[in-house]
Amino acid sequence: MSSIHDVATWEPLLRLMRASHAERLAAPGGYVTGQISLGSWSVPVHRPHPAPGRAAQVEDMRGEFTAVERVQAALKADGAADVSFMLETAPDGRTLLHLVDPGPAVEPGFTSPYLGALLLVEDAVPEPWRRLPEAVPGAVPAPSADPALLERTLRERLPDAIGATEAEIAEAEARLGVTLPDELKALYRVTRARWQDWGDDYEAADRVGDAVGCELFPLDRLYIADVRSRPCPWRFAATEAAVTAPDAAVQGLVGSPGWIVFGDNGGGDRVALDMTPGPGGHTGQVIMIDHERNIGASLRADSLTDMVVNRRDDWYTGRQGDNPVVAHVNIRALDGVEAATHPDLEVLGIGVWEGEPLSLAPVAGLPRLRTLAAYPGTLADPLEIAGLTGLEYLSLGPEEWRVLLGADAVPRSLSAAAIEVQGERHPLPILDLANELLTLWDRPLITRTVLEGDLGTGR
Structure with a gap:
């Protein structure tokens, strides 16, 4: 298997790029750039236009695909994830290919081979990613929180569900390093949301989702949405700020050791219980963590009981002002x-x-x-x-x-x-x-x- 540093690996792609940009590369100082990873690529190759009335076909781009796959195979053989490159023609007519390895101190860029952030201090993260939740004296569960009512409601809606054992709940607590709130325990005592229990019956899964109000995770998929669960490149993270208004129900954080994720809305937004509420919130309230935002969460319900019994589903609050x-x-x-x-x-x-x-x-x-x-x-x-x-x-x-x-x-x-x-x-x-x-x-x-x-x- 050829190496990524073997010019033979690149020869088919070099020919395609030179043919696509002959005039540019012949000009003094002319160059083109690109990037190839194991799963995607951006290369300066002109793709043929299909005949009028015909959509582009894979065969139309077979040359590009084959040339890129050759480089990807070399990446895999070398144990590398990606490569950035620049192609230029030297003044004496030689074709020169510059392979750029940013190394561990540079984040990925957006226009290869231009760079992302330079990581000057190892393992440093922006200030919002260092922010911990503030204590809110007097924070208590909402009056609507009622584990017994929650359990009765779910048993009525899911009479045939298989619930988690106390040992399974204790195992989840040990893995997470936290004690699960009583409402969450009540939910999982009714249904443990395991595919094995449903026998790949999608309708059974839908019934659980309808009863609870979200795509419920099994106990072994519960996780804490702390700052590590929400990574973000410095270029974007450095422009964020963790701000919590005096009357906010949810603290404006990247993540919190008190955000216990137990489900999803089906679109990538996480459903969590919030044990570190804002000044205007309640302990154990249900929040939504928007996957399109780097910071903050929105209130969905005052309690898990409120969300399930009253089928609360209004949570989207838009962008922060x-x-x-x-x-x-x-x-x-x-x-x-x-x-x-x-x-x-x-x-x-x-x-x-x-x-x-x-x-x-x-x-x-x-x-x-x-x-x-x-x-x-x-x-x-x-x-x-x-x-x-x-x-x-x-x-x-x-x-x-x-x-x-x-x-x-x-x-x-x-x-x-x-x-x-x-x-x-x-x-x-x-x-x-x-x-x-x-x-x-x-x-x-x-x-x-x-x-x-x-x-x-x-x-």
Whole structure:
């Protein structure tokens, strides 16, 4: 089996890419990029247009599929998950393939071989992922919580269900490291929601779902929705904030050791009991954890009894509204850094901007500002970043990073960083810049292997 670093592995794909971009690759400095993983790929190959009135067929793209599968086989043989690459034609006419290995200190990027966040501090996570629930003195179960009523209701709806034994419930508690709430125990004493009990009878499964109000997990699939259950790349996670309003029923957290997930709504949103409610909530309330959001959860019912007996199903509350903790300055949002200034500001994003470059002076010294993400060319003086002493994440354009590096002014408080690339930029200088930043923290560097392809005429 050929290796990913064997040019023969790439030869069929190299020919397809060169044929698709002959003019671009022949131009001085011309290049194309791509990425291939074991399960997907993005390669710069032109696919043929089907004849009018005919849909595209697999055979139309057989050459591309075969060439990519050859690379995927080499990845698998090498024990690698993916590879990013850049193809260029050297001034002397040689075809050069650059294979990029970001290494363990770089998150995946979105436009290969451009990079995701640089992980400057090993195992560091953004502040919201470090946030634990706050104690709410006096939090109690809702008046509607009634394990006996819950059990009677479910037995009436599911007279033939097989319930869990006390030993099975105790085993689940030992695995999770928590004592299950009485309502949850009452539910599983009626039905343990195991496929083996239903004999692959989908109607039986539907009856349980209808009776409970969700796709109920068996006991061995219960889990705690703490922060580890909700991973998120730094590029997105650093722009989130954990905020809980004084009257909120649910704390605005990434996850909590008190969120016990026991089901799903059928669309990927988790159903959980909340043992760490917000100031306006109840212990043991039912919450929904939206799979399209990185933070927070929504209230579905005051108790499991309320959800089941009264068939509560209204939980979607939409996106969170604006708050002074996260501010966006751009042509569609706030009209300047001054407008974003607030004592509690944690995240400042500066996006597309048509006016004069902006000064960071208004936010200098803010005690909680931890994230700055600024599009290239939007800052009047990148060295003003020195006044932002609490930054843990910084995203800037290549030129702004060059200013900071040249002045030895890269904030050493950072845990992660990103290079914001807009428009057409040659990848190699971006990779070199990333390695300079990684070197400052003595982190593993991005490596690059260059293969020379001999493709015959016009090589």
